[in-house]
Each structure stands twice: as C-alpha cells, then as structure tokens.
Amino acid sequence: MMKNPHKVLPQLMAAVVGSWGYFCMGTSRGWGSPGLPSLNRTLDFEMDADDFKWISAVPMCGSFFGALVVSIPMQYFGRKKALVGHYLLYIFGFLIAGLTCFGKHKAMLYIGRILQGLAVGCTTPACQIYVSECSSPTIRGRLGSITASSLALGIWVAYIIGAFVEWNTLSFIFSALPVVFLLLTCLMPETPIWLLTHGREDEARQALQQLRGKNTNVDAEMRRMKEHHEKTDSGKGSIRFADLLTAPVLKPFGISLGIMFFQQATGINAMVFYTVSIFQSAGSSIESRYATIIVGGVQLVFTIASGFLVDRYGRRVLLLTSAAITSISLASMGTFFYFQRIWGEATATELLGWLPLVSLIVFFVAYSGGMSNVPLIIMGEMFPSQYRTMLGTLSSSFNLFVTLAIVRFFPDMLLQLGNDVTFFIFAGCTVTSIAFVYFLLPETKGKTLEEIEGIFRNVKKHEKAAEAEQAALATVSTQFTHIFDNQCGLVSHTMFPPAEEKDVERGFVF
Template sequence: MLKHVMKNPHKVLPQLLAAAIGSWGFFCTGLVRGWSSPGIPSLNATKNFEIESSDIAWIASVPPLCALIGALLATYPLQHFGRRRTLIGLSIPFFIGFLLMGLTYFGRHKAMLYVGRVITGLVNGALTPASQIYISECSSPHIRGVLSSLTASALALGILTPYIIGAFVDWWTLALTLIIFPVMLLVGMIFMPETPIWLMANKREDEARRALQRLRGKRTDIDAEFVRIKENQEKNDKKEHKIQPRELLKGSVLKPLSISMGIMFFQQFTGINAMVFYTVNIFKSAGSSIDGRYATIIVGVVQLIATAFSGFFVDRYGRRILLLGSASIVSCSLAAMGSFFYMQDQWGPELATEKLGWLPLLSLIVFFIAFSGGYANVPFILMGEMFPARYRSILGPLSSSFNLCCTFIVVRSFPTMQITIGKYGAFWFFMSCTLAGIVFVYFLLPETKGKTLEDIEKIFSAKYDAAGVLKTAEMQADNSLEVKITPSALSDDIETNKPNDGNLRHQKSKNSGSVALENGNQIATFSLKPITDSEEEDDGSLVAAPL
C-alpha cells in the first residue's frame, strides 16, 4: 500500500480518503458491540434502576438480532438511493438510538434502553454491507484488498473506543458520549462521491465518469477502466431489467453466496463476539488479578494494532492464506482457554489462578491477534468482491444478515453454554468450529487477490476453474473444439497474430499444450480447427473462426 502511495499519490490518496470515510460505518458498528462489555457491568451496579438477570442477555444480544432485519432492509436503499446516500441516511437513526440509551437513566424506563438498542441494531445491519460495497466499488483492483481491510481496523477501533471511555464513566454517560460519531459519518459522506458502478447502473454516465476521475485523480487516464465498467454494465442491461427470484438460484450466484455465508458462519463461530461482548465477565470468571476493565482495554488495543497491520498483507499473501493461518492460531488459543477453565474445574479456582493465572489474558491476546490477521477483515472483503455486480445490492445484505444471525446465536447462547457444557466446553466447541472452517476454506474458497471485480465474476462460471482459466471443452461432431475463452486464460508463452481474413491464428504453447484466444475484454465462443497444409505450414497452429 505504502509503495503505491509513494509511487502514485495523486491516484491512491482520493481512494484512501473515500475508503477511510466509508469504513466509518464499521466504526459505528463497533461502538454498539463495544458498549456491552463496560456498559452491562455498570448497568448492573446502578442503584434504583430495575434490571433483571434475564434483561442482561437480551440487552447484549438485541442489536445483532435486529441487525439481521436491518441488513435485509438495506437492499432497497442501496439499489435505489445509492451507496453514498444510504450511508448518510443511516447516520441519523444511529444518533437517535444512542441518545435514547443515554436518556434512559433520566427516564428510568428500561424500555427506552431496549428501543435504543433496537434502533442501533437495525442501523448496524444496514451499515455493514453499505460500507463494504461502497469501498469495493470505489477501489482499484491492485489496492482493493488493503482499502477494504480498513473496515476491520475501523471495527476494532469502534470496539476499543467504548472500552476506554467506559472504564471511567457510567453506562449512560458512555452512550451520550458516543452520539458524536454518527454525526462524523454524516458530515464525511456528504463530501464523498457516489460509486461509479452504481451511477453507471442508473444511466448516469457523465456522473460516473466524473466520480471515477475524482477517485483516480485528475491526472490519471481513466478511459480503459471506464470502458470496462461501461461494457460490464451493458452486459448486465441485456438481461431482464428487474431481477427475478429464479436468477438467484443460478450457480454463478449461489456459489459465491454459499461460500460467503460459509465463511461468515465460521467467522462468528470462532466465538469472536462472545469474547467482545463478555470480555469483562470472562476475566472475572477466570479470577484474573488484573481489573477486567483494564484487561479489556489491553485486549482491544492489541486487536486494533493487529487488525491495522493485517491490512498490508491482504494483497501480498492473498485471502486464502490469511484465513487459513488466522483460523489455525485461533483454534490453538481457544484450546488453551478451554484448558484453563477445565483445570479450574479440576483443581479449584484458587489453585488454577495461582498456577495458570497468566493464561487467560495471554490466550485472549493471541486470539485477537490471530483473528485480526485474517478472519476480522477477509470475510467482508470477499463479500464486496465475490458477488456479481447485478446482484451485489441483494447478496451483500443477505450475507451480512446471515453473519448477524450467527452473531445473535453466539452472543445469546454463550451464557447458557457455559452453564450446560461448562466454560471449557464452550471454548472447545468454538475451537471445533474453527477447525472445520479450515477445511471449508482450503477446499472451497478461490483466491481473488489482484483480480478485477469482472474477472472474479468469471471464476464462478461453470466453464472456468478457480483461477479464471478454461476448465472444460466440448468436442463437436466435426472434430472441432468448442470452448469459451477469457483473456485471463492467456499466458505469456503463447504467440498470437491476427491475419487479414478476420480469423484469429494462435500457436500452441510448447510448455502447457493449451490453446488461448485473444478477444479484448469479452468472453467469446470459437470453433477451433487445425490449419491445413494448403493454408499454412503444419506447425501445430490452429485457426479460430467465431461461431
């Protein structure tokens, strides 16, 4: 990323600014999640305020439950109002939600607290896909991974902020303090452009060109990229204007959606949000000598630093390696955490704390470092990358809502799990899920590093393998070979020339024995036949005539 900034600052900095402001939506999401850890113990300690133990679990878990609905509701404004205006509009109810939570202390009605949590939860669900799609559609392919990973850093910073403030103030003061941040999102997005892809999809071609020029810098030649965006939209326009439900059942749509949902499932069932929502309580249960509030801040700082650094590796090492490495270390941390609580059951709390009192904090620090290195940002990057442009406004909220559904299940069930299968059983359950996630990623997730959004769409076409290279070919009755060729299948060791007869002549690669056709940026179907001796010397060349 730094190399690109130093080499082309005029091209990268506008995109970096758009991504930074767009990722503020994830920062606000982090505020809602982070409020619970210091807020709930403070709420319990408040005098003359009726709150029951059953309320605590619901106050913690209501936002992800409502976010599930919010993510589904985000589809309409994302399609019809655009990514930018959706983010602007969402900042207003977010402000209202935190305001109601803070005023609950004066009104003394816990219903106000519930309403505030419901509103912030609904907004959270819509903010996640809106922010991720905005950043993905504003970014160049070679830095899209780094810029998209800003969302994870913003989320970590959003979680850390109430950790720090909540260590010194009451729950209601914390809520009132946090209302400033959605205002910052509103003001920032007012000065940002809409995404060129959404503008092009809505027949605003001139505005799309201006937005693309602004995002790439005034001195950057955007003609090639603009033509690519336009051609891709024209291809989408040839299909039915209104998306039909049956279209969502196509393999090219179901494959990326299923993979995205699978990764979202395994992300949440690492137990990440059980750790985030109940950090203070976990440290109290472990009998740690460190004050739970300050241990939580330590963990939050470590998570933020690790997440920030991980963004620089996304486009260097790819999505698959980061996810596999992240999950491997996370599973070890969960195993260690579960082992501590098992020893606590076997030896008794005092002896376990005396011998292994350092293990809970160390395990959580390693857990958050490892999680931040891959699972924190890659699932959301993939959500913005893998979905076809035509369906992105629908599939993004669907995947996000599924993520939030898993979040609700984990957060709501974690206290019950600790009672039914023990604290160690809960952590070992999450460890088992994380190990299963390694298998899922290894066998099913294709690499998307460095690919354009258009090329990523081709990965999920039945004719192409995970690298976007030709996978299948059909031998016809006349012994000709019918194939579909994409430019990404071309390799450097293939020689190409274009004769004047309108055909495309190609020579077989001696290294791979593959055949490739060049056809600009379009997928084309050709019939391939060997060149006869009368046409050209028998050198293994082929003549390709468009069908």
C-alpha cells in the same frame, strides 16, 4: 509503497470515510462489555437477569432486519445516501439509551439498543460494498480491510472510555460522533458502478475521476466498466428466483455464507460483549477493565497490520493462518477452564492465572490477522454486480443472525455446558473452517470485480482459450493482390486450420 500517491489518496479518503459506520458498529458492540457491569452497579430501575442478556444481544436482533432493509436505499438511492441515512439510527439509538437514566424505564434502553442494531445491520453491506466499488483492484484488499480496523477501533474506544465513565455518559458520547461522520460522508462521491448501472454515465466518469485523481486517465477503466455493464445488463430484466440458483450466483453466495458463519463461530462477539465477565470468571489477577483495554488495543493494532498483508499474500493464506492460530488460542482457553473445574478456582488461578489474558491476546491477534476482515472483503467483491446489493444484504443478515444466536446463548452455554466445553466447541468450529477455506475459497487477490465474476462461471481455461482461438481465426482476413488472367483484384478470405490439425494436442485442464 504507493507507486502513485495522487491516485491512491482519494481512494484512501473514500475508504476511511466509508468505513466510519464500522467504527459506530464497534462502539455499539463494545458498549456492552463496560456498560452492562456499570448499569448493574448503578441500577435504579427495574431489570432482571434476562433483561441484561437481551440488552446485550438485542442489537443483533435489530441488525438482522437492518441488513435486509438497507438493500432498498442502496439499490434505488445509492450507496452514499444509504450511509448518510444509517448514521441517524446510530445517533438516536445512543441518545435514547443514554436518556434512560432520566426516563427510569428499561423500555427506553431496549428501544435505543434496537435502533443501534438496525444501524449495525445497515453498516455491514453498505460500507463494505461502497469501499469495494470505489477501490482499484490492486489496493482493494488493503482499503477493504479499513472497515475491520474501524470496527476494532470502535470497540477499543468503547473499552477505554467505558473504563472511566458510567454507561449513560458512554451512550451520550457515542451519540455525538456519528454526527461528524454523517457530515463527512456528504462530501464523498457516489460509487461509479452504481451511477453507471443507473444510466448516469457522465456522473460515473466524474466520480471515477475524483476517486482516481484529477491527472489520472480513467478512459480504459471506464470503458471496461461500461462494457461489463452492457454485457450483464443486456439480458438482465427483473431478477428471477431461478437466476439465484445458477452457479455464478450460488457458488459465491454459499462460500460467503460459510465464511460468515465460521467468522462468528469463533465466538468473537461473545468475547467482545463479555470480555469483562470472562476475566472475572477466570479469576485473573489483572483488573478486568484494564485487561479489556489491552485486548482491544492488540486487536486494533493487528487488524490494521493485516490490511497491509491482504493484497500481498492473498485472502486464502491469511484466512488459513488466522484460523489455525485462533483455534489453538481457543483450545488453550478451554484448557484453563478445564483445570479450573478439576483443581478448583484458587489453584488454577495461582498456577495458570496468566493464561486467560495470554489466550485472549493471541486470539485477538490471530483473529484480527485474517478472520476479522477477509470475510467482509470477500462479501464486497465476490458477488456478481447485478446481485451484489441483494446478496450482500442477505450475507450480512446471516452473519448477524449467527452473531445474535451466539451472543444471546453464550451465557447459557457457559452455564449448561461449562466454560471449558464452550471454548472447545468454538475451537472445533474454527478448525473446521480451515478445511472449508482450503477446498472451496478461490483466491481473488489483484483481480478486478469483473474477473472475479468470471471465476464462478463454469468456463474452463481451455474452453476460454479455444473460444478465443476460434474467434480470432474466424475473423482473420487478409487482402492481397491476386494476379490472374492479367487482372488484379483484392481477395478477402478466412483462414482456418486444416481439418486434420483441429484439436491436436488439446488436453484437459483441471
């Protein structure tokens, strides 16, 4: 329930508009599933089997570089301007891909898909960091999960439209939508944190007021942000390599890389890019294009639903539950292909033809319930503010590099290892992620971005309490009237505990 809708609605609007880049990412990723079979069916220019593999995977090549390059405009021009600029890449990428039907040369298709990939790379850090920096701690998880919902919506829309139009028409449609998103983004404020870190305090206050509602008192939040900025900025200077090896930076960065790896090691993007092909190879009795629409719809619904759970149950619980069920569904998919190899395709389809669809639906339900959005939320909130742009882009680049490797070599894995072994490998990676999350990922639910930074500093709770106690005792002074030799005066003194009482009953907290 919204306790203060006037405070939440401006943040919700910023999160929705800031997340539309993920919708475009979804259309780019989802394009391959209906687009490649359509391209193969209507092909009237030279392309071979390897070209089809690379046309599917090449956006991930571009996205790797896009995620690195976007750090420059994000840092120097702002999160909002980075979002506005990256929509141009989507517009021209889809437009050039669609025009391939007139140019009759695969080079145009490659160029279009590379531009889409650059835009995809820009989307991941720019959108997620924008949404995180605009959101209040109590609803940051819910608003941060809108990005994953937008991604799922984009994929689903690509499935639906792609089922009824050819690949080039699909490209033209997806070149028009980013124009609308670009115009809406221009109406949104810059993030208060970015404005504050660039010495624009008055603008930061105005942006914060706009995001929290005109009747909300933002003094306390502004003061907290300003104090944290002054504390972290006092010794900042230029970023040195040695700074990146300190625990407050290295720990969250390593955890984020691990979560990003396991997110892609589920094979999610292989599923998205090759959903039609998976159903065809499984010999499913349901027509593949309709099966993909069902799967995409299920993914969308449960991704949205998970957004309402992430701030209620926390990041860890959702990730652990999601990984457990996802691994079971992957194992069941591998089991089907195992029996298909043992029994033959006809017998396996007759007896277990329903299993691929059920397994994929369960997979997308479980994946959407945690592994789809929580890694992105973590990336947007866990890094120290000073390094957030740089680490966010590096983390996104790593995620996209893993995506590229899996999407590009997924067909080769199916050919060399077999369908069953491939899915069993995905299941094994997902099971491993359970241990990773359980032992290494701290809970960040409901914490401010400043409090999350404190989690990774090597300051134990008892040490912080002792520091606070000593600071308080050292500054306590009393003034009282002291009568001595018929003279009155004010005496100021500091109160300390007796030496023998120091550190009494001070235990260790682990």
